[in-house]
Structure formats: C-alpha cells, structure tokens
Amino acid sequence: MRLPVSISRRAFLSGAPKALAAISVLEQSLGSSAQQAPHNDARDLTALQSYFDVRSAYSPGELEHLYLGKKSSLYAAPAPGALPGVLFFFWDTATNQLINPYNLKVDSTTVKPGNYTLQSSIYNFHTSSQDATQYWNTGQNNVQLTFTAQAVDEFDEVFQWIVLSGVNIASDSMKGADKQSTLAQQNSLTSFSSPGDNVTIVNGELQLQLGLAVMKKESIWDHIIKAFGTVSDSGLLGLIPMPKLALDTVKAIGTMAAQLSQQHDLIPILKGKLLDFRLYDGSSSNPFLLKPGFWVVMNSTQAAPLMDSNHNIKKDIVLDIPGQQYDVVDTTDPNHPKPIDITYAVTNFKLSQVKSS
Incomplete structure (x- = not known):
C-alpha cells in the first residue's frame, strides 16, 4: 500500500538524494504497517498532525505571551489539551546567564552581513521528574527529537530542512536526581554529506523549530531511525535527514509521519512552532537575533516560574559547561548546585560564512 500523496519534483531540483531516500523509507514503513489496527483514536491523529506540522509559525501575540507574559487581543489561548510550547534561551558567556531572545542586541559576537550556513548540534536532553515518571522510568522508551530550519534561497524559494533523530535513554539515567x-560527542543534527544540502541563509533571516516526542524502544520509529543511519560513539541512535524540501513536500511528509505515529504510539510531549530569527540588524524585522553558541530549549510551562523581572532565566540558574555535562543547574547554594526539574534540550548553533565564488 502506498500513501496517495504527491511529492513535488521541485523539492529535489537542487539534488537531495538523502531527502528522497528518507521519504521513501517513511512511505514504505507506512505501507508495511497499514494492516495493523491503529492504537489511537481520531483525536490523537489530529494531535499528531499538529505535532508534525512544521509549517505553522508563532503570531506576535503568541510570542509576547510566551516570552514576556503578556496577553492582548492578538493572543489566542491554546486549545484544551494542547501540548506545551518551547522557549529558546541563549547562554550568554559574558554575563553567565540564559537570556530571553527579546533581550539580545547586536554586539561583537553578532555575525556580519553575508551568506551563511547553519550547523546545529544537541548536547543534552533532560526530563522533568514528572515526565520521567510518566514516560522513562520503566526503561521502555527513547526520545524522538524533530529539528526544523526554514530559509529562502537566492530566488526567494522557501525551503525546509527536517531532521528526525532518536536519543537513547538508559533507564538508570532517569532514576537519579539529574x-x-x-x-x-558525535551529536550533529545537520551534518549533511553534500555541501549543497546544507542549511543556507542568503538574506539574513531564518526560522527554527524543535519538537520532542516519546517513542517506544524497538518500535518501528526506533528501527527506522537506526536503519537509516546510526551514529557511532553517541547517545544519538541515528538520524533521518531530509534537506532542502519544498513546502508542498513538507506537508506530505507530515501526513505520512502522523499516520505512522498513530499506528505505533509515538507520544508528542513538546511542540514548538517556527520561530523567526534574524542574523544581524537591517536584514529583516524578525524579532529575535540568532547568536552563535549554546541555546537551551525549555518546556514553556515549566520555564515560566524560572524567569526574572526582565524575562531572562534567573541569574542563579546556569548552564554547566565547565562540568561538560551541559546540564542546567540551580546554584542558589553554590556549594550544592542541583539540577532544575524541567524538561529541556541543550543545543549549539554555529554560523559559517559562505565565501563568494
């Protein structure tokens, strides 16, 4: 059985064989499992379709509510049962504080105008005690992380880069305080084999999105991710890279992924929409500045109590890079720092300038 979707050839004009291979794997997996009775009802399928909708972006009202705690006529409350969103905070090494992107300003660390490629890596996944008890204490589940970048090319064509990755969760690592x-190591999400597949920014603006879901060990998602490409010496089980996709293709992929997930009990736990960034001033009106370095992506509901009056994360809550664990800890008692009890991921973004030919 093949899913009746139309994959536009336009998505592959730039040459993205890995994207085509990944789509084929998803399509074949859906076809092979079509005879299985779905475990979830139609309402859950709607939730999965929302989770895999990587085209929706935050409205100005949603951003002000999430990042500044404001409510206005522009803000529409989420539907009952909606997944928590995610908040991005930049680790500022000058002040040793996690900074709200609304508060970031151009300085000496900001890239200069030009064309860039983006490299993204994940350094840590941390779960709250509540999520650990619900999903990971039994040792039966891993994590699926969905990373999306969106940018336009020199012809103003919009493309997306989607990477589905699996994070190995050992049951013993979920039972302690941290x-x-x-x-x-070996933690890159965007190491595409062909330079033509790289996330490329030509106009100084970029959209990013991150989602987290629970996937059962030895489930079809687990096997797909491992089969498509394992990562040696890493907590990453593997990656399904889908570079430089046209938007009509993105919609078809979302449909396939949602239906496959309904049949095999993928459970979304965090869902962010596309977040608008600019690389430098003068390039766009996007509200957030993307600085190279470490970013912590947090459960929006759990992060809200940790914000100070300036909407940054409180000064005592720091990213422990010197310890090389890349965890976020509360240092109110500097002699006994303790892990914060929220769900988050630590990522790193590197921007490399593309030299003119």
Whole structure:
C-alpha cells in the first residue's frame, strides 16, 4: 500500500538524494504497517498532525505571551489539551546567564552581513521528574527529537530542512536526581554529506523549530531511525535527514509521519512552532537575533516560574559547561548546585560564512 500523496519534483531540483531516500523509507514503513489496527483514536491523529506540522509559525501575540507574559487581543489561548510550547534561551558567556531572545542586541559576537550556513548540534536532553515518571522510568522508551530550519534561497524559494533523530535513554539515567542523557560527542543534527544540502541563509533571516516526542524502544520509529543511519560513539541512535524540501513536500511528509505515529504510539510531549530569527540588524524585522553558541530549549510551562523581572532565566540558574555535562543547574547554594526539574534540550548553533565564488 502506498500513501496517495504527491511529492513535488521541485523539492529535489537542487539534488537531495538523502531527502528522497528518507521519504521513501517513511512511505514504505507506512505501507508495511497499514494492516495493523491503529492504537489511537481520531483525536490523537489530529494531535499528531499538529505535532508534525512544521509549517505553522508563532503570531506576535503568541510570542509576547510566551516570552514576556503578556496577553492582548492578538493572543489566542491554546486549545484544551494542547501540548506545551518551547522557549529558546541563549547562554550568554559574558554575563553567565540564559537570556530571553527579546533581550539580545547586536554586539561583537553578532555575525556580519553575508551568506551563511547553519550547523546545529544537541548536547543534552533532560526530563522533568514528572515526565520521567510518566514516560522513562520503566526503561521502555527513547526520545524522538524533530529539528526544523526554514530559509529562502537566492530566488526567494522557501525551503525546509527536517531532521528526525532518536536519543537513547538508559533507564538508570532517569532514576537519579539529574534525569538526563548527555550527548557531548558525535551529536550533529545537520551534518549533511553534500555541501549543497546544507542549511543556507542568503538574506539574513531564518526560522527554527524543535519538537520532542516519546517513542517506544524497538518500535518501528526506533528501527527506522537506526536503519537509516546510526551514529557511532553517541547517545544519538541515528538520524533521518531530509534537506532542502519544498513546502508542498513538507506537508506530505507530515501526513505520512502522523499516520505512522498513530499506528505505533509515538507520544508528542513538546511542540514548538517556527520561530523567526534574524542574523544581524537591517536584514529583516524578525524579532529575535540568532547568536552563535549554546541555546537551551525549555518546556514553556515549566520555564515560566524560572524567569526574572526582565524575562531572562534567573541569574542563579546556569548552564554547566565547565562540568561538560551541559546540564542546567540551580546554584542558589553554590556549594550544592542541583539540577532544575524541567524538561529541556541543550543545543549549539554555529554560523559559517559562505565565501563568494
């Protein structure tokens, strides 16, 4: 059985064989499991379709509510049962504080105008005690992380880069105070084999999105991710890279992924929409500045109590890079720092300038 979707050839004009291979794997997996009775009802399928909708972006009202705690006529409350969103905070090494992107300003660390490629890596996944008890204490589940970047090319054509990755969760790592999986090596999400597949920014603006879901060990998702490409010496089980996709193709992929997930009990736990960034001033009106370095992506509901009056994360809550665990700890008592009890991921973004030919 093949899913009746139309994959536009336009998505592959730039040459993205890995994307085509990944789509084929998803399509074949859906076809092979079509005879299985779905485990979830139609309402859950709607939730999965929302989770895999990587085209929706935050409205100005949603951003002000999430990042500044404001409510206005522009803000529409989420539907009952909606997944928590995610908040991005930049680790500022000058002030040793996690900074709200609304508060970031151009300085000496900001890239200069030009064309860039983006490299993204994940350094840590940490779960709250509540999520650990619900999903990971039994040792039966891993994590699926969905990373999306969106940009336009020199012809103003919009493309997306989607990477589905699996994070290995050991049951013993979820039972202590610091419930985390550290991925300090072999942790790149965007190491595409062909330079033509790289996330490329030509106009100084970029959209990013991150989602987290629970996937059962030895499930079809687990096997797909491992079969498509394992990562040696890493907490990453593997990656399904889908570079430089046209938007009509993105919609078809979302449909396939949602239906496959309904049949095999993928459970979304965090869902962010596309977040608008600019690389430097003068390039766009996007509200957030993307600085190279470490970013912590947090459960929006759990992060809200940790914000200070300036909407940054409180000064005592720091990213422990010197310890090489890349976990976020509360240092109110500097002699006994303790892990914060929320769900988050630590990522790193590197921007490399593309030299003119």
